Amino acid sequence: MLNNPTKKEHLYPSDGAETWMQLLKNTALFDRRTGKPLLSQRNRNFRVDHSALKQSDLLHTSVMDIPHKDEHGLMDINPFGLGKKPRFTPIIYDLPDAKITVTGSSEYGIATIYDYDIVIYMISHLTRQMNEIKYKIIEGEQNPRLPQRMMHINVTDLFRQLKIVDGGKQHTLLKSKLQRLKGTVIEIDKKIDKTLRRNGSLSLIGDYQIDSETKSGNISEFILEVPRWIYDGVVRTADPTVLTLCDDYMLLKSGYHKFLARIARKSAGENSWNWSIEQLYERSGSNQPMKRFKSDIKEAIDKLKTDPLPDYDIHYQETGTGRRKALSIHIEKRTLPT
Incomplete structure (x- = not known):
């Protein structure tokens, strides 16, 4: 108040x-x-x-x-x-x-x-x-x-x-x-x-x-x-x-990559964090159907395999089958080599 x-x-x-x-x-x-x-x-x-x-x-x-x-x-x-x-x-x-x-x-x-x-x-x-x-x-x-x-x-x-x-x-x-x-x-x-x-x-x-x-x-x-x-x-x-934010944030051209970079910085910080696809969908504010959002997020994370975010590693994992199939996203702060 x-x-x-x-x-x-x-x-x-x-x-x-x-x-x-x-x-x-x-x-x-x-x-x-x-x-x-x-x-x-x-x-x-x-x-x-x-x-x-x-x-x-x-x-x-x-x-x-x-x-x-x-x-x-x-x-x-x-x-x-x-x-x-x-x-x-x-x-x-x-x-x-x-x-x-x-x-x-x-x-x-x-x-x-x-x-x-x-x-x-x-x-x-x-x-x-x-x-x-x-x-x-x-x-x-x-x-x-x-x-x-x-x-x-x-x-x-x-x-x-x-x-x-x-x-x-x-x-x-x-x-x-x-x-x-x-x-x-x-x-x-x-x-x-x-x-x-x-x-x-x-x-x-x-x-x-x-x-x-x-x-x-x-x-x-x-x-x-x-x-x-x-x-x-x-x-x-x-x-x-x-x-x-990461030094190269402005170089990110994908809206999904910008979204992931921001939420990684807030949630994972210097450590790691896990999101279910439902939680990530809720925080994205996307007006797309869940099925389309899920497909787009997976595609965006796949692209990070060859061109990763500067500070964070992001992976997804699918478990279960059929209606019980679940998608989780793992975010982890990248450790700099000593």
């Missing part, structure tokens, strides 16, 4: 916060009696792992090197359609902890898994900016400003990060992607309070504005508003609600 409106509390800790200190004052990390942070700004709890700092090269990272980040609370479902064409019927997930309904506009439909790459790009850049702020704190800066929710996006950089060949057709498709993302709404009705999922009505992106176009009509820059729930999940001082 939402906070009691009679209480002077923030819906999100980041609401109204423009600096690191203001963010702390909105959280349990700030002692209102003493007026001081509960954790020193140089405390190890604020530190970023030095190997991570080296990997992302916070001060000199090019757009090609930014790790792909996704929203933790939605990685076990698809808040989008799996196909390349937009879907117009709602996606409904009735899960143990929440009922989630995804709808799109009557004109543009629900965003696709390929449209969602823009959301991943947005989360990834915001996470990088927050890592830079934490690095400044480690270096002694007292109260750096938080990232703005209005993100200025260079389309050339966007296409490079999304592994899209720049061209006139892609600029037309970009407008359609933004329209679908803007119109896609996720309604979450939590059944259990202790869950990382947000509650209420969420949008995949906020407002956007085409800021600059070339003489040929191609988009060169646009401004994108980061939704409050995504912004808060990234800038929060404790337990950011983001997970890192």
